[in-house]
Amino acid sequence: MDYQDILVNLKKKIYHPVYFLMGEESYFIDQxxxxxxKNVLTDAEKSFNQHVLYGKDTDVNTIITHARRFPMMANHQVVVVKEAQNIKKIEELEPYIKAPLTSTILVVNYKYKTIDKRKSFAKQLAKSCVLFESKKIYENKLPAWINSYLAAHNYSIAPQAAAMLAEYLGTDLGKVSNELNKLIITLPEGTKIAPDHIEKNIGISKDYNIFELQNALSERNVLKSNQIINYFAANPSSNPITRTIASLYYYFMKILTLHFLTDKSPNAVASTLQVAPFFVRSYMDAAKVYNPKKLVAIMEILREYDMKSKGFGNVSTSAGDLQKEMIYKILH
Known part of the structure; x- marks a missing residue:
């Protein structure tokens, strides 16, 4: 079952005896x-029928003992095992998984890793309970996830604003959802969130960000590129050189890929580069400015400054000055 299927069933009060939730992305597991x-038991029922165990402080036998208890004055008891990845020999849960107590809802949080799917324990989990793998979201899918999250709360967002959030917040969905909730609390329902809203409520500059730097570079706008990189140099904690280099590398790599596409229709470009259709025109324009030879040279520049930012071939130049040098070489 996927995340949405599980939530739909829970909201319909369709419960399963065991939920084994594993994977790198903690957000879906936590949700x-x-x-x-919060919802299976009433507040009065929780006192006797809801238990939280922690992997560092428990073992399989303790979990099974709790799970085999019958509820008191309720239809269910809920047993949540957090940090289950720290439990030794968790596969010894298998006998209980084969024959769980149907009045118990056992929720196992096995975060940041997965069990070996080749072993009998994993096969039994897949057969007998809800086995959910929470995978990290790919960076190119994050703007769509942001759109979906906001739409569920009756908000929308401009493509530029979604790109800003995706670029600066990264793929930690817990962090992203926290920032989106700030916007939801602050702005009237139904608002279309724009870069101005992002700047005012989250603190990401709408004029001086990696997205605007890419646009300036794509136009070979020397003045604007220098203004932005000077801002980055003056605010290194929120604009680290490593993030700048990584973002520019993937950006210019997409432009290089575009040069060699046989089908350059907007839909084909959006699909191949894995970008929103809204941004296709800017990539097409950038490809006119940078030929493949120059793009290969830019890749070498970015690699050079990645090494320098890590101390190789650089003794004393600051990260801010390295960024300025790097942008100069890209533009000239």
């Missing part, structure tokens, strides 16, 4: 666990 913890 499922929180929903079960």
């Amino acid at each position: 499922i666990t929180d929903y079960i913890s």
Whole structure:
């Protein structure tokens, strides 16, 4: 079952005896666990029938003992096991998984890793309970996720604003959702969120950000590029050189890929480069400015400054000055 299927069933009060939630992305695991913890039992029922165990402080036998208890004055009891990745020999849960107590809802949080799917324990989990793998979202999918999250709360967002958030917040969905919730609390329902809203409420500059730097470079706008990189140099904590280099590398790599596409229709370009259709025109324009030879040279520049930022071939130049040098070489 995927995340949405699990939540739909929970909201319909379709419960399963065991939920084994694993994977690198903790956000979905936390959302499922929180929903079960908050909604299966009433506040009065929780006192006797809801238990939280922690992997560092428990073992398989303790979990099974709790899970085999019958609820008191309720239809269900809920047992949540957090940090289950720290439990030794968790596969010894298998006998309980084969024959769980149907009045118990056992929720196992196995975060930041997965169990070996080749072993019998994993096969039994897949057969007998809800086995959910929470995977990290790819960076190119993040703007769409932001759109979906806001739409569920009756908000929308401009493509530029979604790109700004995706670029600066990264793929930690817990962090992203926290920032989106700030916007939801602050702005009237139904608002279309624009870069101005992002700047005012989250603190990401709408004029001096990596997205605007890419646009300036794509036009070979020397003045604007220098203004932005000077801003980065003056604010290194919020604009680290490593992030600048990584973002520019993927940006210019997409432009290089575009040069060699046989089908350069907007839909084909958007699909191949994995960008929103809204941004295709800017990539097409950038490809006219930078030929493949120059793009290969830019890749070498970015690699050079990646090494320098890590101390190789650089003793005393600051990260801010390195960024300025790098942008100069890209533009000239």
